[in-house]
Amino acid sequence: MKYMLIMRASDEAEQAFAEVDFEQVMDAMGRYNAELISAGVLVAAEGLDDAAKGVVVDYSSQPPVVTDGPYGETKELFGGFWILDVASQEEAVEWARRAPLAGPGMKAEIRRVTSIDEFPQDNEWIRKERAWREATGQL
Template sequence: MSKYMLIMRGTDETNAAMMANLDEIMASTRQFIEDMMKADVLVAAEGLDDPRQGVVVDFGGEAPVVTDGPYGETRELFGGYFLLDVATKQEAVEWARRVPAVRGSKIEVRRVAEADEVPQGGESNGQV
């Protein structure tokens, strides 16, 4: 088994569409979570608060700079995730295809690296 993160990515437009159909989306999402729990693949699921409530710490200069709100010129924002423990990448993709999302949204599927795959002491194995 491997862990995969299904990363929900949206835009201002998809977020507005989701809010316009919030009751329906939430009901579908609750059912989706229940289905994943029954299949014993769900590890975690979280949605994120409005990006305007966050801050960005930018390490582009000599000292980190903290700014309010989302990234400048943002086209897509990370809105939340589902963390699954499944047998294959294809199984993770099949779950991602079932996420209740509005038209224009995207779900990024990424495998979570195991501890032994993280480079140690300057090593690089190219898998992270």
């Protein structure tokens, strides 16, 4: 089963994290990612750019309204993620407990990634997506 570990940080944690030496960050993340790779569970891992450089598309009205970041009223921002292929949610939790640079104001949200196999296979759009995944080597 695949699980996404979504790293979230409070504003205070983001500020504290910005003061950590970049080489120290890279070393800690590199060692953790190497452990995930060695264990054969890492599917993907990415960091996200500063929220101030992003935009929000709000669907509350027509047409949707686009606003620049940073996002208003946000207490925690997603900073990055890992996708792991593990046997259980408990195993995903154990990997999350070992994540580097965790501390006050940091959280990891763990969500199972659903599989295309869980959707009705006779659906036209599922068949098209399955064909695309097969053609691109993703199945």
